[in-house]
Amino acid sequence: MRIDIVTIFPEMCAGPLGLSMMGRAREKGLLDLRVHDLREWATDRHRRVDDEPYGGGQGMVMKCEPWFAAVEGLRGEGTRTVLMTPQGRQFCQAEAKAFAQCGHLLVLCGHYEGIDHRVVEALVDDEISIGDYVLTNGAIAANVFADAVVRLIPGVLGDERSAVEESFSDGLLEAPCYTRPP
Secondary structure, eight states: OEEEEEESOTHHHHTGGGSHHHHHHHHTTSOEEEEEEGGGGOOSTTOOOEEOOTTOOSSOEEOHHHHHHHHHHHOOTTOEEEEEEEEEEEOOHHHHHHHHTOSEEEEEEOOTTOBOHHHHHHHOSEEEESSSSOOSOHHHHHHHHHHHHHTTSTTSSSSTHHHHHSTTTTSSOOOOOOOOOO
16 A cells, blocks of 8 residues: 655654554555655745635635645545545544555645645545544644554554454444453
């Protein structure tokens, strides 16, 4: 599986997504994970990716031009483009299983007041939320999303039964667990 994450904070993904199961999946060749700085596609000399909202309002909005260039440069045949947003569909284990079947995920991470809606209308296949709260930026949500999806790719976990017999696999929570007594 290939996952491309586009954010203005690539450092927020590089650490967590290089450790534990994610790191092992990459070492085994099961995961090709690439984190991109949206500013790579900015065209002005200051590499700005935000602007004031049209019509006024608070905060800044992420400009559509860098997003269009990034998606055009990264999306291939069969790519599923996912926007991490608090307005999206609630992410759950069933969603993670479905996304784990995709060959290529392109994950867009918003910031500020959000992304110019033209990007959503023209480029996004799925709007996903990891909960009913607002985070500093979408990179944090992308880490959660990627971790939940990647662990379901066959061969990533040491014991494949772990993905089948764990919490939420059948809609129920697991019972408490303990280590052996001394």
